[in-house]
Amino acid sequence: MSGDTAVGPWSGVENDALLKAMLDAADVMAGVFEVLVDDYRYVAANRNAAAFYGRSDLTGMTGADLGLTREQIDARLEVLRACIATGAPQTHEYPFALEGGGRGWFLGTMSPLPPVAGRRPQVSYVVIDNTQRREAQLEAERQREKLALALQATGLGLWEYDLRADVVTWDERMRELFGVDADTPIDFETYASCVEPEDFVHTRAAYVAALAGANGGAYVVRHRTSGRGGVVRWLRGAGQVIFDGEGRPRRVIGTT
Numbered sequence: 001m002s003g004d005t006a007v008g009p010w011s012g013v014e015n016d017a018l019l020k021a022m023l024d025a026a027d028v029m030a031g032v033f034e035v036l037v038d039d040y041r042y043v044a045a046n047r048n049a050a051a052f053y054g055r056s057d058l059t060g061m062t063g064a065d066l067g068l069t070r071e072q073i074d075a076r077l078e079v080l081r082a083c084i085a086t087g088a089p090q091t092h093e094y095p096f097a098l099e100g101g102g103r104g105w106f107l108g109t110m111s112p113l114p115p116v117a118g119r120r121p122q123v124s125y126v127v128i129d130n131t132q133r134r135e136a137q138l139e140a141e142r143q144r145e146k147l148a149l150a151l152q153a154t155g156l157g158l159w160e161y162d163l164r165a166d167v168v169t170w171d172e173r174m175r176e177l178f179g180v181d182a183d184t185p186i187d188f189e190t191y192a193s194c195v196e197p198e199d200f201v202h203t204r205a206a207y208v209a210a211l212a213g214a215n216g217g218a219y220v221v222r223h224r225t226s227g228r229g230g231v232v233r234w235l236r237g238a239g240q241v242i243f244d245g246e247g248r249p250r251r252v253i254g255t256t
Helices: 013-025 047-052 070-086 131-154 172-178 188-194 197-211
Strands: 029-035 040-045 090-097 103-112 122-129 158-162 167-170 218-226 232-243 249-255
Touching: 029 047, 029 070, 040 047, 040 070, 070 090, 070 103, 070 122, 103 131, 158 172, 167 172, 167 188, 197 218, 197 232, 197 249
Parallel strands: none
Antiparallel strands: 029 040, 029 122, 090 103, 103 122, 158 167, 158 249, 218 232, 232 249
16 A cells, blocks of 8 residues: 555554554553653544543643643653663553543553654553552452451451361461460361360360351350460350352351
8 A cells, every 4th residue: 555644653544544443442541652752642542542531532642731740741751761671561550640530540551662763762552440450459458457456456366267278377366365386387176276175075066067057157166275384265266157159168267
């Protein structure tokens, strides 16, 4: 197609139109940046990218044209220049906000395009909105912090038993309550050996009943344990069996 004028980074008007249609159909923000001295320019952008900035087309626009701060422009330039310098894709997760516009967490991959004589460096990009996953992660972290504070305030020990993997996890407070060293492997037999034998009969019966589904898998036990130096403690443990979709016990979590 020697009569066509090269448009953007691709040769051929038809190729441009086909690629744009493909990008517009994708549920991502995608296109091509041109790297300038102190800014970047959109050589191509799909409709999702344009919509994020509240526009119908971004072609030819720079970061400054879109009202981005100097800090935002420099942060993106840093990634674009790293792509060009290394010749390798760069993937980053980052928060981004427009004054009075879109905001959220995004995961973007920038890939350098082959250099062309007489043309400024260009980098293709694909960006997905990662806000929902990131906010869920942040909320999980907040909940873990709250749980840690609650356990610290109440002096509770936290434990978990993965029945399928046969792995028991005790936190530091659990080990302290049972007089078990930090480097001692924990399994069900370790727990059983820490409980006074005459109390373990009732403790095990409550546990087995919970595994069978009694009281929805919840149970409470009280028993004695002898720790380091022969110190005897009365402990109260509460457990909850977690069942899979077919009603089989999968793991047990609890406090002491």
